[in-house]
Amino acid sequence: MTDWLTPEAWQAVRLSIRVSLWAVAASLPLGVFVAYALARWRFPGHGLLNGLVHLPLVLPPVVTGYLLLLTFGRRGWIGEWLDQVGIVLAFRWTGAALAAAIMAFPLMVRAIRLAIEAVDPKLEQAASTLGAPRPWVFLTVTLPLILPGIMTGAILAFAKAMGEFGATITFVSNIPGQTQTLPSAIYAFLQVPGGEAAAARLVLIAVVIAMAALFLSEWLSRLIARRIRGL
Amino acid sequence: MLTVTLRHAFPGFQLDASFQAPAGLTALFGHSGSGKTTVVNAVAGLLRPQSGRVTVGDMVLTDSDAGVFLPPHRRGIGYVFQEARLFPHLNVRQNLLYGHWFTGRGQQADLSRVVEMLGIGHMLSRRPAALSGGERQRVALGRAILCHPRLLLMDEPLAALDQARKDEILPYLERLRDHAGLPILYVSHSPAEVARLATTVVLMDKGRVSAAGPVAAMLSDPAVAPLFGMAETGAVLTARIEAQEPDGLTRLLTSAGPLFLPRIAAPVGTGLRLRILAQDVMIATAPPRGISALNVIPAQVHDMTAVPGGVLVRLQAGDQMILSRITARSADVLGLSPGVPVYAVLKAVSVAPGTIGVSRG
Known part of the structure; x- marks a missing residue:
């Protein structure tokens, strides 16, 4: 493997996978919560929350990255506080995970929200008349029924996180072994003469991972949907 | 005994209903749009009335003056909906025992008794998607009964079924009415169903109760009977x-x-x-x-x-x-x-x- 891929490139692939997995795993519970709130609750600020969630989708990624630097950098108003308790995000792989999570969040929430809206609220009503308190209605009826949607949302978010570039490079830069993810590595290889071959190999890996994620998502959602519907 | 007094204003519709439902089956009869389902939802706690009072026996479920409004899951009321509303991701047995997780009531002996009464023993491991409409409705009925409710609500449970399926379920409803010993509030717009099942009839019209009384007296009252439709009198x-x-x-x-x-x-x-x-x-x-x-x-x-x-x-x-x-x-x-x-x-x-x-x- 190392003959075909330089250790540096291989490191970037592994880092990207780690960053994306963490980004998805850490943001998934919040994603489900926000999707549920947007789908089922009417509250003041509903539109504002919806806009906020979708903001990374429409803002230039560089802007998102810069805003992250302003808030989560060592001098940022959250970053400074985190620094005191020993957590540093800027120019670390954890920061890359944060940037990826925020950029992928809209896709995740959209997929999960669609799934929640497809669940008939009448089923949840039925569960409550059978004695189930609200949280249990969610855990025993809503959650199992939206599993395919959560799966789809998670895998979409993973693919998006794998490809995140603009916000990541602005927030955590492009440090090999620290914050150089797969797209940053491709970018770096293209900057040096003779780097095209290495870049092309990474592009191939990116395509394979993205396709595999899509197929896995399709297959899993179908499998889960079939098991849930009992057919 | 269930006593209901409700007042609630919707845009273009005013509910102002008051009645009592003694033991046996009380049919809530009226045209569509007369407010029957709204009443049942308010009794179940799915709708919070602007003002009113609902009691079952000596338990107060809703009392707007005292600020009492029990949420649905604390009312101990069984509700059978028009569409069975079975949980698609659970099999029949899990559907039947769903309420058991929360109420802690309902033993294995109850399950076998209800399963036998409703004739659903052969489908326990099946999923709702594999059941016919009549079978689903029987399971929904069993699921509601197995919570050991103090009151059973049924909102046109037969309306979505053809005559053959209705004939299949009606005997179970009669058995339930005569042997379960719990009051049943039954929404219907079918005179035949009312005549066959009801102990008491509450007639609703435009959000109000227009007449109420024992079924034989109501159906033979010339002032009331034509409201069911002349051919159905x-x-x-x-x-x-x-x-x-x-x-x-x-x-x-x-x-x-x-x-x-x-x-x-x-x-x-x-x-x-x-x-x-x-x-x-x-x-x-x-x-x-x-x-x-x-x-x-x-x-x-x-x-x-x-x-x-x-x-x-x-x-x-x-x-x-x-x-x-x-x-x-x-x-x-x-x-x-x-x-x-x-x-x-x-x-x-x-x-x-x-x-x-x-x-x-």
């Missing part, structure tokens, strides 16, 4: 199977005298409830001779009410009431007036088997 008779005759007839005993109907497949001694449509009853002033109708019931004219296209005559036979709809000319020719002794003539085949209900009383 008919009194309810209670009877008991006395004998199965060798020529294919069943001999019934009623307080109005014997009655012969085509064979009813039930043991001797079974209590029955028959719906006799007013348009199927003829009136004679002398005992008719040479006539094919088997049932000639001596009676007395109780009162007469003019209705569109004729006269609705209420006849007293024994301690029961029979309604007959005849033309004004016939009433004139026969010289009918209250107190006149007459004979009510009824063809044996005019009572449809599907409308005959079984009752313990």
